[in-house]
Amino acid sequence: MKFKKSLLSLILIFSICFVGAGKTFAIFGIEKKTTASLIGDAKSGGLFVAENVDESLPVASISKLMTYYLVKEKIAEGKLKLEDKVKVSRNASREEGSSLNLKAGEQISIKDLLDGLMIVSGNDSAVALAEAVAESESNFVTMMNEKAKELGLENSTFTNASGLTKNGQDNKMSTRDIFTLSKAIIEKYPEVLEYAKTTVLEQPARNFKKESTIPLVGQVEGVDGLKTGHTDEAGYCLVSTMKIKKGDSEFRVISVLMGAKTKADRAQYMKDMLNYVKQNIETRKLVDAEKFTRRVEVKSANQGYIELVPKEDLERVSMKGINYDTEVTVDDVKLPLKKGDKVGEIKVKNSKEVIATVDLVAKEDYSKAGIVKRIGRFFKTVFEVVETILP
Template structure:
């Protein structure tokens, strides 16, 4: 990204109940070691700000098992958002995809399911065959898809993650960390639609056939903890019991990750403690929803002269319960010398929220729509129009 300039086009103060505890929360020390005693690593974050509320061995590299599918689902949602994939598109199952072991929805070679059905198979049933079928549809092969997964992890700045497959099946050199998994879930959950899948406790595939298949969510907290609507469990003999969970209450969404719990009961109990802690101690105040127009940027040699910039994710300010202040400043930084073509979702600016001169959070602003490069005819007409108006 080229050097950004600060456009004080949008520096506005408004009054909302915001916390003085934000800075302290950014480096929140473990509040209670007993929250997670029976797991190798753990983390608790608030989704919108990414603030860490609890941490234990967060950068330890460990096998993530089927939590790997969080990245698989993220790339599916990216493809949907970019218009490269549609929910009703039918995907044909290859021999290779159908051969996956472990958790599966028992796809047969040549069987077709819609993207919607396969996503349910991944999110609810943790189907390895469904994950590979989608990987092949998006990238052409699982190997190429894994390259996309690792590229995405690198783009996100994740340093403790290397993927070897799209499923989480045991593979040498396949690892992640509690911190990285939380960041993947944070990115995935910017797509509100994904919780329609991850938050469903049970569903059916192949309905109205003699092969009706019952899906039951491997994340039991979806049913038993109010507000939990994702994201993904994981288990192998090496990884033990893992879970990346998310819950939303009173407008605040948090993400809790556990690696290496000895039993599913202890995994769920510790996740529950983390969620209880977050909701009892913190609150968030939503500022913007995802895809809200914040500013505009000029486009050189484009079919359009400028592009609308929108929020790339929901934006909130985190508070300790009971603490509040006012006068939050909004500063928009715009990328300079932007030339067409630009793609929908391309980062072209940054939104910064400040309080008393201190930065509370920073979030990317992205192009709302693609802008194609103008033809010589478009540029000639534009020049002629400008000449006529000035005459």
């Protein structure tokens, strides 16, 4: 017998120690001081606090994260090597703004260009790397937009490799897209975090020395990246990442803010955001495999029912005071079942979206009842119905 799909909603109740995620920014009013802001878990991708996260905004040098991603991808594919030398074009040497002081015709390694890109935010480095990867910056821009689609960056468009405003056009990304790209880079190329260890970039052979543009390293414990951005159109922007340790737990957050009015404001707002999340973050068990059991009546089963349990615990980094709902979905039951066979799902949801899913599986083996037992159950059901409707 088929068991029709059922949907049960349960509410996980937690003690509320702080206001919910939708109100957290009221603590320091950051939603009034920036164009967009976000804090999320670098592992699960879950967002703790967010403000205007899907509007496409000018991102300035935060664009260089995409440039970095594409160069690292070509290195991983064996199409480039860190030690490969690049001849700097006149086009690259003439790039305005923050610079690695590249000279037309000089030979420089991919490694040195990446250092210039990520540590001092060299616009000339971005163009030189784009030309090394795709022969021209315009070809590279095509790759940037293609990669954005591949990564699911729904509100991102690129017109150049550096993030400068050119011919009235800006590279644009939503804060959610910046978070997604940063998360992908940290997962795939965790060495990106090594750049934050260099406070002053020195390339003696080129007589180059300049301070790092990566802020808050050494000022806020655990901060080890990632990228600044600034143009008149974008304002002062920053994506930071921080490792947090609490007891035996360790987790990483990514925080993004856009459109601060000054460099000092940008640094202070990010400090406020990071310190807030550090004080109010915790690891919580949202689904306990030892305690959660769901009994479902299945008359064709030998026992007359089956018991379902989560395949595993679900632990999640979360902000204190946030409540979650769970939806339990049971599929059509087809006997026999073996212990561990998937029969449904537990979906954990916040107020807007599903944040995690755990398989619901058979607690033990279940077989079909014999014909005599099934006939007996059928007549028992008939008698119960008759008894109910007759006076």
